[in-house]
Amino acid sequence: MFLVIGGAGYIGSRLVKELVKKEEVVVLDNLSASYQEAVDSGAVFVKGDLGNEEDLQMIFRSYPIKAVLHMAANSRFGNSEQEPLTYYENNVSSTITLLKVMLEYKVKNLIFSMEETTSEIPLTPSERSKYMVEQILVDFSNAYGLRYQNVRYVQQAKADESISQFEDDQVNHLTAAHLQALEALLVSETV
Numbered sequence: 663m664f665l666v667i668g669g670a671g672y673i674g675s676r677l678v679k680e681l682v683k684k685e686e687v688v689v690l691d692n693l694s695a696s697y698q699e700a701v702d703s704g705a706v707f708v709k710g711d712l713g714n715e716e717d718l719q720m721i722f723r724s725y726p727i728k729a730v731l732h733m734a735a736n737s738r739f740g741n742s743e744q745e746p747l748t749y750y751e752n753n754v755s756s757t758i759t760l761l762k763v764m765l766e767y768k769v770k771n772l773i774f775s776m777e778e779t780t781s782e783i784p785l786t787p788s789e790r791s792k793y794m795v796e797q798i799l800v801d802f803s804n805a806y807g808l809r810y811q812n813v814r815y816v817q818q819a820k821a822d823e824s825i826s827q828f829e830d831d832q833v834n835h836l837t838a839a840h841l842q843a844l845e846a847l848l849v850s851e852t853v
Contacts, residue, residue, distance in 0.1 A: 663688060664844075665727045667712050667760070668734030669705065670696035673775075673815075676837050677731065678702050688725050690717065691734070713756035715763060722767040729771035729844060730764060732757065735792060742788035753791035754798070761802055771847045772810040773840060774799060811843035 664681055668674045669689030674696070681687045682704035689701050692711045701707045706725070710717030712734050721727065736742075736752045757774075764772065776792045784793040802808040815836050 663725050663727055664729050664731060665690060665721060665725070666705075666731045666733065667691070668696070668732070668775075670698055670701050670707070671733060672696075672700070673836055674731075674733040675700035675702070676834075677733070677840050678705050680837055680841060681705075686725075688721055688727070690721060711756075713751065713759055715759050718760060718763040722763055722769070727767065727769050729773070729847060730760065730769060731773040731775065731840065731844065732760065733775040735774075735776050735795070736788065742786045742791075746787035749787045749791045753788075754794050757795050758798065761798070761808070764808075765802075765806055770806070770808050771844075772799070772808060773813055773843050773847070774810060775813045775815070775840060777815055809847050811847055813840050813843050815839070 663686040665688045666674055666678050666681070667690045669678045669687070670691035670693060674689075674691070678687055678689055679702045682702050687705040689705050689707050690710050690712065691698070691701075691707070693709060698707060698709070708717070708721060710721075712718070712732075734752070734756070736749050742749045764770070774795060784790040796812060799808065799810045799812070803810060813836070
């Protein structure tokens with residue numbers, strides 16, 4: 663069973679639609695920037711927060727999670743220079759909470775999905791928070807055997823009726839990239 667955090671968002675919900683064709687899926691989303699109606703009826707939906715350890719404990723205790731797809735990093739919520747706490751709490755602190763629970767339940771497969779910026783040097787709190795998470799993943803891999811893949815994308819499509827064919831193609835490409843990364847993780851687990 664896969665846990666998709668942020669699976670009610672536009673890209674996450676599209677990924678869930680593909681995953682439920684072959685696997686059981688649990689979606690955790692706080693619905694702050696998404697819609698429960700977007701979640702495929704074949705998935706289990708849990709309204710909760712990535713940073714709430716009790717929500718995570720309930721999911722890992724209740725379902726046999728074998729991989730986590732983390733799609734809940736803040737990237738465009740307000741201005742990160744004016745609201746850095748929001749970014750560091752959600753992107754860094756909440757991810758550490760997730761990793762702690764994953765270790766407790768011996769789940770070692772993680773896809774970390776994030777919007778990529780054009781800057782090679784992280785300049786904003788949003789960019790720095792995602793960079794910090796990447797460094798944390800390296801450390802958890804070295805220390806605890808975490809298997810992870812970063813899936814980066816340039817532009818997040820918007821869920822509205824004016825979506826262009828180009829944006830729809832982008833989302834299809836992102837969905838395929840996430841599925842390939844997940845497959846690579848699961849293959850490495852069995853080798």
